[in-house]
Amino acid sequence: MQIEIDHISKEFGATAALHPVSLSIPSGALVALLGPSGSGKTTLLRILGGLEFPTAGRVLFDGSDATNMTVQDRRAGFVFQSYALFRHMTVFENIAYGLRARSRAQRPASAEIARRVTKLLELIQLPDIGARYPSQLSGGQRQRVALARALAIEPRMLLLDEPFGALDARVRKELRAGLREIHDTTGLTTVFVTHDQDEAMELADLVVVMSMGRIEQIGRPQDIRAKPATAFVREFLAI
Amino acid sequence: MSDVPTNHWPKQPASAAHRPVTTESPGFRVALIAVVVVFLALLLFAPLVAVFAEALSKGAVEAIKSLANPEATSAIKLTLIVAAVAVPLNAVFGIAAAWFITKYDFRGKALLITLIDLPFSVSPVVAGLCLVLTFGANTAVGGWLVAQGYPIVFALPSIILASMFVTFPFVARELIPVMIEQGKAEEEAALTLGASGWRIFFTVTLPNIRWALLYGVLLCNARAMGEFGAVAVVSGKIRGQTATMPITIEMLYNEYLSVSAFSLAAVLALLALVTLTLKTLLEWRFADQLAAANRL
Numbered sequence: 267m268q269i270e271i272d273h274i275s276k277e278f279g280a281t282a283a284l285h286p287v288s289l290s291i292p293s294g295a296l297v298a299l300l301g302p303s304g305s306g307k308t309t310l311l312r313i314l315g316g317l318e319f320p321t322a323g324r325v326l327f328d329g330s331d332a333t334n335m336t337v338q339d340r341r342a343g344f345v346f347q348s349y350a351l352f353r354h355m356t357v358f359e360n361i362a363y364g365l366r367a368r369s370r371a372q373r374p375a376s377a378e379i380a381r382r383v384t385k386l387l388e389l390i391q392l393p394d395i396g397a398r399y400p401s402q403l404s405g406g407q408r409q410r411v412a413l414a415r416a417l418a419i420e421p422r423m424l425l426l427d428e429p430f431g432a433l434d435a436r437v438r439k440e441l442r443a444g445l446r447e448i449h450d451t452t453g454l455t456t457v458f459v460t461h462d463q464d465e466a467m468e469l470a471d472l473v474v475v476m477s478m479g480r481i482e483q484i485g486r487p488q489d490i491r492a493k494p495a496t497a498f499v500r501e502f503l504a505i
Numbered sequence: 506m507s508d509v510p511t512n513h514w515p516k517q518p519a520s521a522a523h524r525p526v527t528t529e530s531p532g533f534r535v536a537l538i539a540v541v542v543v544f545l546a547l548l549l550f551a552p553l554v555a556v557f558a559e560a561l562s563k564g565a566v567e568a569i570k571s572l573a574n575p576e577a578t579s580a581i582k583l584t585l586i587v588a589a590v591a592v593p594l595n596a597v598f599g600i601a602a603a604w605f606i607t608k609y610d611f612r613g614k615a616l617l618i619t620l621i622d623l624p625f626s627v628s629p630v631v632a633g634l635c636l637v638l639t640f641g642a643n644t645a646v647g648g649w650l651v652a653q654g655y656p657i658v659f660a661l662p663s664i665i666l667a668s669m670f671v672t673f674p675f676v677a678r679e680l681i682p683v684m685i686e687q688g689k690a691e692e693e694a695a696l697t698l699g700a701s702g703w704r705i706f707f708t709v710t711l712p713n714i715r716w717a718l719l720y721g722v723l724l725c726n727a728r729a730m731g732e733f734g735a736v737a738v739v740s741g742k743i744r745g746q747t748a749t750m751p752i753t754i755e756m757l758y759n760e761y762l763s764v765s766a767f768s769l770a771a772v773l774a775l776l777a778l779v780t781l782t783l784k785t786l787l788e789w790r791f792a793d794q795l796a797a798a799n800r801l
Contacts, residue, residue: 364698
């Protein structure tokens with residue numbers, strides 16, 4: 267799905283989290299929103315997911331206005347920073363949640379739900395953990411379960427907030443490759459937020475560098491590295 | 506829920522030479538435990554035993570006979586009715602208030618929290634008087650309702666209102682810290698997965714707060730059944746009609762009917778013990794779930 271961000275701004279009380287920003291994300295791209303904390307990258311991601319509404323501006327999905335679309339209607343697979351797994355449900359129930367929440371007419375039969383959950387558990391390479399609770403998983407496993415849960419609703423896009431933030435370096439590397447692979451097999455337009463320039467540069471097709479609620483530069487990793495547009499970009503990427 | 510005992514402290518070697526740094530010396534520990542035991546014995550166990558001993562002082566038959574007295578049965582029935590109405594209403598109110606306070610940001614939040622605590626700081630007698638002044642037969646509202654045949658004061662409605670006023674902070678107080686700690690992330694996740702508001706409440710929010718809710722409801726119930734001051738003012742203490750268990754106990758005691766008074770008191774104490782046992786049983790039955798919820 268193609269995403270168009272058209273002069274979006276966001277104010278929380280008197281403070282502006284986003285000055286009007288515009289960004290066009292081609293269908294099927296893997297995009298990184300890169301910036302230090304307080305740069306507005308998470309706010310922008312939450313606006314895409316429908317968890318925040320912009321003060322001004324429009325969001326377009328495939329050319330049609332989605333600014334006032336509810337979270338539920340957007341069908342955005344969202345992976346939260348702390349994963350936000352349902353702690354009282356097993357891994358299986360977590361992944362099945364989105365399918366079971368559908369209206370009766372659109373809800374798959376329970377055998378079909380079980381089949382899909384099993385397939386997703388295979389996709390994240392954790393086929394045997396369906397019966398466990400989130401508290402019995404490692405950080406890396408939780409992250410992958412959160413990804414599977416987001417994919418279960420057959421999302422139109424994938425949004426990830428600091429997906430590797432809480433993990434140690436080795437697991438981080440592994441999961442990076444995992445996300446790339448899942449992106450390539452599903453072909454979903456994917457946007458992830460990060461403050462780690464290596465992660466952004468290594469993983470993304472398109473990097474959006476943000477600072478203080480503004481977009482500093484948009485470009486392919488190699489182009490940004492070769493030609494940083496502003497002093498901030500040069501400094502932040504330590505070029 | 507922090508008040509649930511959990512055993513994830515690492516086992517320490519028992520020998521005194523390797524005493525963990527956070528542990529006191531054996532003598533001090535014994536003294537500390539002794540103080541607690543003496544306190545509990547004097548303040549909790551002795552009075553409880555005394556109530557039962559006094560009730561049974563003339564034999565179990567006398568005690569049971571005194572409970573079969575219409576005055577006593579009516580008091581027991583009234584107290585159970587009051588709790589059955591006040592507790593569910595306060596549970597709903599408490600959940601709504603806690604939800605509103607923890608999931609939304611708005612002006613006057615601190616004021617609202619203070620207001621919820623008000624019944625803890627106001628004397629129950631004052632609360633009762635306020636109800637009489639608002640709904641009494643000589644006020645506009647109260648007079649009209651009496652004319653319609655629905656008196657509030659000196660009747661069941663005022664007893665329920667007084668009990669609700671006194672017990673309404675319990676559920677909200679228990680829920681607010683738990684809900685603040687859990688944040689909104691799981692609800693947001695459920696939203697992105699397409700769930701509706703009610704579905705989220707019943708499948709995500711309620712399961713996450715159910716233990717805190719249970720404690721709140723149990724406390725609320727215990728207090729609703731035991732409330733004396735506010736009910737004494739609004740009920741009019743009409744025997745066999747508006748006298749709840751605590752009121753009837755006091756009246757019987759003042760008339761030197763000690764077996765009757767203490768038998769009824771024993772029943773009230775038993776009701777509290779039943780709730781406590783229920784809570785312990787549930788904790789024991791769902792220990793694994795509790796531990797899982799605490800660890801995340």
